Amino acid sequence: MYTALYRTQRPEVFDEILGQEHIVKILRNQIQTGSVSHAYLFCGTRGTGKTTTARILAKAVNCLEEGERPCGKCSHCQAIKDGNFMDVIEIDAASNNGVENIRELRESVKYPPAVGNKKVYIIDEVHMLSTGAFNALLKTLEEPPEHVMFILATTEPQKLPPTILSRCMRLDFRRVSQKVIAENMKAICRMRGVEVTEDAARLLANCADGSVRDGLSILDQVLAGGDKVVDRDKVLEYVGTTGEDFFIELTELVSLKKSAEALLLLNDVLLEGKDVKQIMKDWVSHYRGLLITKFVKDAGDMLNMSAENLKRLEEQSKQVSLEEIDFAVTRLSKTINEARWSTNPRVLLELAIVAIAAGSEREEVVYRRAETPKATVNVQELPAAKTFVTGPEKTKTEVEEIHISANNEALWHSIFEEAEDSAGSFNLIRSGTQLFEVGNDSFTVIANSSFTQRYVEQKKRQLEDLMQARMGKRMKLVCKLKEDAAITIEKKQSTEDLAKEAEKLLGINIEIE
Ligand SMILES: Nc1ncnc2c1ncn2[C@@H]1O[C@H](COP(=O)(O)OP(=O)(O)OP(=O)(O)O)[C@@H](O)[C@H]1O
Ligand SMILES: [Mg+2]
Ligand SMILES: [Zn+2]
Incomplete structure (x- = not known):
C-alpha cells in the first residue's frame, strides 16, 4: 500500500525538523539542562511541524539514551513513534471537546507514568475545546503533578482564553521558507531517483506557501505521474496555478x-x-x-x-x-x-x-x-x-440558502454547552439561530423567525459574555432575521448591485x- 510522503517523511529527532530553529534551540536546551516546562502551547500555520515537534519532545523526556535526546532508536523512542507508548497520550480536541473528556483526563493525570519518565498529554486542535472543557483543563494546568507534561497545539491561538495562554510556554511555529522547502523536495526526489529542475522545485515550494505538509502533498501528486524528470511545466500540469x-x-x-x-x-x-x-x-x-x-x-x-x-x-x-x-x-x-x-x-x-x-x-x-x-x-x-x-x-423573492461555515457551526454549538443549564430560552435560541459571521469586533447571528430574534435580543448580554469567554475578547452581537440576511447576501452576489x-x-x- 502506498503511504503519503508527509507520513513517511515525518521527522523523528530534533535535527530533522525544518525551519523552526528558534524553537528547536529552546527545547534542546531545556532537555539538556533538565528545565522543561510543564505546559507548552505550540501555535502556527497548518503543516509546519507542531504535532511532529510535540512527539519529538515527548520522546526527549522519555528517551533512555544519555547523550542527545531523543535518540530515535531506544525502545521508548520507537514505541512513541509507533504510537503505542502508554505514557504519551494524544487527544484530538476537535472530536473530544466536551467537559467529560477533560474530566477523564484529569482523573488519569493523577496516576504516575506506567513505564516512562513523564506522562505527556498532547492536545491537538486545542482551540476546539468547549468553555467548560477549558475551565476543567485550567484546574489541571494550575497545579500539575510533577510527572506530567502538557503540549497543546493549535492553528488559532486567538481563540484560546487568556487564562490558558498565561499558563503555557508559548512557541510560535513559522512558515518554512521557500528555499528550505525547495531543498527538502530536491533531496526527496534525489532519494527516489527523480530529477527535479531548479525551476520546478521553486514553483513547488512556492505553492506550499510555507507549509511543509502542503508541499509534500503537492510533490506526492506530481511524483505519482511516474515521470523520471520533473520540470516546471510538469508541475504546472498538476498545480494549474493561475498563470x-x-x-x-x-x-x-x-x-x-x-x-x-x-x-x-x-x-x-x-x-x-x-x-x-x-x-x-x-x-x-x-x-x-x-x-x-x-x-x-x-x-x-x-x-x-x-x-x-x-x-x-x-x-x-x-x-x-x-x-x-x-x-x-x-x-x-x-x-x-x-x-x-x-x-x-x-x-x-x-x-x-x-x-x-x-x-x-x-x-x-x-x-x-x-x-x-x-x-x-x-x-x-x-x-x-x-x-x-x-x-x-434577480428578484427579492429568489432568496438563496444562507451558507454557514462548519467552523461557525461548531463555534456556535460550543457556546451553548456552557449555557445549557442556565435558562430554557437558551434552548430556543440554540435551535432557532445560526452563527453567520465573526468579524473583528462584532459577530452576526441569524434568527429563523422574529420570535427567536426577540429572544436573542433579550439574551444579548449573556450571549456576548459567552462569546467573550470563547474568543478572548469582547464583541458586539448583531442579530438579523433570516429573510433579511438572505436578501442582503443575494444582493451582494450580483455584479450589478x-x-x-x-x-x-x-x-x-x-x-x-
Ligand atoms: N518543520 C517541519 N519539518 C519537517 N517536516 C515537516 C515540518 N512541518 C511539517 N512537516 C511534514 O508535514 C507533516 C505534518 O506535520 P505536522 O503534523 O507536524 O504539522 P502540524 O503543524 O501539526 O499541522 P496541523 O496544524 O495541520 O496539525 C509531517 O509528517 C512532515 O512530513
Ligand atoms: Mg498537528
Ligand atoms: Zn531514545
Whole structure:
C-alpha cells in the first residue's frame, strides 16, 4: 500500500525538523539542562511541524539514551513513534471537546507514568475545546503533578482564553521558507531517483506557501505521474496555478481604470474553477514582483519566476507607479484579512478590484466615504442601471440558502454547552439561530423567525459574555432575521448591485458590458 510522503517523511529527532530553529534551540536546551516546562502551547500555520515537534519532545523526556535526546532508536523512542507508548497520550480536541473528556483526563493525570519518565498529554486542535472543557483543563494546568507534561497545539491561538495562554510556554511555529522547502523536495526526489529542475522545485515550494505538509502533498501528486524528470511545466500540469498572464492583464486593466473589464476577467478565471482567496494572494505576489523589479536588477533569484515572465514583469513595472502598487497591496491585504471570515470572499475581491482601479482618485474616495456612510446606501436611490447588461436581474423573492461555515457551526454549538443549564430560552435560541459571521469586533447571528430574534435580543448580554469567554475578547452581537440576511447576501452576489454600490461609494462611473 502506498503511504503519503508527509507520513513517511515525518521527522523523528530534533535535527530533522525544518525551519523552526528558534524553537528547536529552546527545547534542546531545556532537555539538556533538565528545565522543561510543564505546559507548552505550540501555535502556527497548518503543516509546519507542531504535532511532529510535540512527539519529538515527548520522546526527549522519555528517551533512555544519555547523550542527545531523543535518540530515535531506544525502545521508548520507537514505541512513541509507533504510537503505542502508554505514557504519551494524544487527544484530538476537535472530536473530544466536551467537559467529560477533560474530566477523564484529569482523573488519569493523577496516576504516575506506567513505564516512562513523564506522562505527556498532547492536545491537538486545542482551540476546539468547549468553555467548560477549558475551565476543567485550567484546574489541571494550575497545579500539575510533577510527572506530567502538557503540549497543546493549535492553528488559532486567538481563540484560546487568556487564562490558558498565561499558563503555557508559548512557541510560535513559522512558515518554512521557500528555499528550505525547495531543498527538502530536491533531496526527496534525489532519494527516489527523480530529477527535479531548479525551476520546478521553486514553483513547488512556492505553492506550499510555507507549509511543509502542503508541499509534500503537492510533490506526492506530481511524483505519482511516474515521470523520471520533473520540470516546471510538469508541475504546472498538476498545480494549474493561475498563470502570470492573468495577473499581468488584471493589473493592466485596473491600472487603466477599466474596472468592468477587470471584473469580467475575474469572472472568467473563476468559471474555470480557480480559488478566489488564492487569486487574492497571488495578486499581492504579482504586485510585490512589480515592486521588486522596479528596484532590483536581475530579480530572478528573489522572485520565483521564469526569465520570460520576469521580462514581462519588468515591462509592466515601468507602467505602474509606486503609489499604485502601494495602494493595491494595502487594499488587497485588507481584503485577504476580511476574506478569512467571510462566506462570500468573491464580492470582497470584486470590491477591491473596483477600489484599486479608482485608486488614484483615492483622496476623493476617502472624502466621499466620509460623506456617504455605507449604511445609508439605498438601492432605490441609485440611478437606473441602463449601462449594466450582465444577465437577468434577480428578484427579492429568489432568496438563496444562507451558507454557514462548519467552523461557525461548531463555534456556535460550543457556546451553548456552557449555557445549557442556565435558562430554557437558551434552548430556543440554540435551535432557532445560526452563527453567520465573526468579524473583528462584532459577530452576526441569524434568527429563523422574529420570535427567536426577540429572544436573542433579550439574551444579548449573556450571549456576548459567552462569546467573550470563547474568543478572548469582547464583541458586539448583531442579530438579523433570516429573510433579511438572505436578501442582503443575494444582493451582494450580483455584479450589478455591487457596481451600483461601488459607484455610489467611490463616486466613479462603472460600466459593465
Ligand atoms: N518543520 C517541519 N519539518 C519537517 N517536516 C515537516 C515540518 N512541518 C511539517 N512537516 C511534514 O508535514 C507533516 C505534518 O506535520 P505536522 O503534523 O507536524 O504539522 P502540524 O503543524 O501539526 O499541522 P496541523 O496544524 O495541520 O496539525 C509531517 O509528517 C512532515 O512530513
Ligand atoms: Mg498537528
Ligand atoms: Zn531514545
